[in-house]
Amino acid sequence: MDCCICSPMATMYRLPRNTICAPCYEGAKAIIGFLNKDEQEEDDGHGSAKSPVSTKLNSSTKGMGHACQQVKEMRDREDESNQKAAFLEQGFALAWKDGMHTDIDVRPGTGAPIPAHKAILPSSSISHLMLMECAQAARSEVFRHVLSSDEQCKAPAGDSISLPELSHDELSLLLAFLYTGALEQDLPERHLHALLVAADKYDVPFLRRACEARLAAAVEPRNVLRTLEVADLSSSAVLRERAMDTVVEHAEQVVFSAEYEEFAVRNAGLCVEITRALLAS
Numbered sequence: 001m002d003c004c005i006c007s008p009m010a011t012m013y014r015l016p017r018n019t020i021c022a023p024c025y026e027g028a029k030a031i032i033g034f035l036n037k038d039e040q041e042e043d044d045g046h047g048s049a050k051s052p053v054s055t056k057l058n059s060s061t062k063g064m065g066h067a068c069q070q071v072k073e074m075r076d077r078e079d080e081s082n083q084k085a086a087f088l089e090q091g092f093a094l095a096w097k098d099g100m101h102t103d104i105d106v107r108p109g110t111g112a113p114i115p116a117h118k119a120i121l122p123s124s125s126i127s128h129l130m131l132m133e134c135a136q137a138a139r140s141e142v143f144r145h146v147l148s149s150d151e152q153c154k155a156p157a158g159d160s161i162s163l164p165e166l167s168h169d170e171l172s173l174l175l176a177f178l179y180t181g182a183l184e185q186d187l188p189e190r191h192l193h194a195l196l197v198a199a200d201k202y203d204v205p206f207l208r209r210a211c212e213a214r215l216a217a218a219v220e221p222r223n224v225l226r227t228l229e230v231a232d233l234s235s236s237a238v239l240r241e242r243a244m245d246t247v248v249e250h251a252e253q254v255v256f257s258a259e260y261e262e263f264a265v266r267n268a269g270l271c272v273e274i275t276r277a278l279l280a281s
Contacts, residue, residue: 092120092179105160106175111168113160120178163198170194174207183210189223193230200234208236216242221250225263232270247274248281 003021020028095101095117102115163171170191177183177195187195192211199208216239219227224246231239247254254260255274264271 093176096120096175096179106171107160107162107164108166108168108171109164111171114168114171114175116175163202165201166194166198170198174198177207177210178204181206183207183214187214189215189218189226193226196230196234196236196239200236208234212236212239215239219243219246221246221253224250224254225257225259228270229263229267232267244273244277248277251278251281 003019003024005020005024096115099115102117104116104118104121105113106116106121107113163174166174173184173187173191174195183195192214195207196211196215198204199211215227215230219239219242224243227239228243228247230236231243255278
């Protein structure tokens with residue numbers, strides 16, 4: 001039987017053969033039952049009473065109508081949230097790019113310092129939801145300590161802090177993320193590596209997850225050793241696991257490469273882990 005829902009030919013309706021298979025039927029029945037139960041609980045809470053016959057007759061139509069209404073409301077809320085986030089994000093980003101009321105200079109290892117706002121640096125895990133709610137963002141405890149922990153550590157107005165491990169371009173990308181909550185598309189791998197290490201060092205969880213996702217999606221035999229090295233340096237368990245799986249899967253190509261010899265000199269501990277993983281596979 002060709003199911004009009006899950007069949008490969010589901011988009012081709014052939015009257016009067018629009019039938020559904022047993023799993024799809026049971027799934028639809030369970031969804032309708034769940035929605036009806038939710039509606040019944042709401043009705044009980046308001047003290048209303050309905051006959052079982054009426055409820056049974058209207059169950060399918062009412063249940064699916066209620067579901068469609070909920071989906072529409074969720075989409076409306078999402079659109080409104082995105083608009084608010086974009087409005088706030090543009091305001092923060094423009095203030096930074098235009099240098100409006102900046103009160104601290106952030107110095108990279110090489111290149112000119114970049115002006116920024118003290119208020120943004122501690123709020124370094126900015127996400128669209130956090131912007132939309134105007135709530136306290138998850139803090140970078142390192143920046144927070146440097147900027148406001150006590151009189152000796154405070155950075156006064158017009159002062160600066162240094163991030164010597166970052167180049168000017170990498171620092172600019174880091175600050176742009178802190179202001180917008182987004183990474184640029186098509187960032188070079190080396191910049192993602194630097195940002196991941198910075199996210200670990202300065203405790204920026206949102207940036208950490210964004211870098212991990214980008215790097216994990218791009219892991220392949222040609223770059224797996226560099227990725228594994230950065231994962232170890234940044235204590236990224238997710239990226240480490242993904243890289244190790246790739247090494248095991250392409251062991252001959254990776255282990256017998258010229259790059260592996262240099263990697264082994266720098267990372268004896270990781271080589272031991274690779275050997276154990278290969279023996280266990």
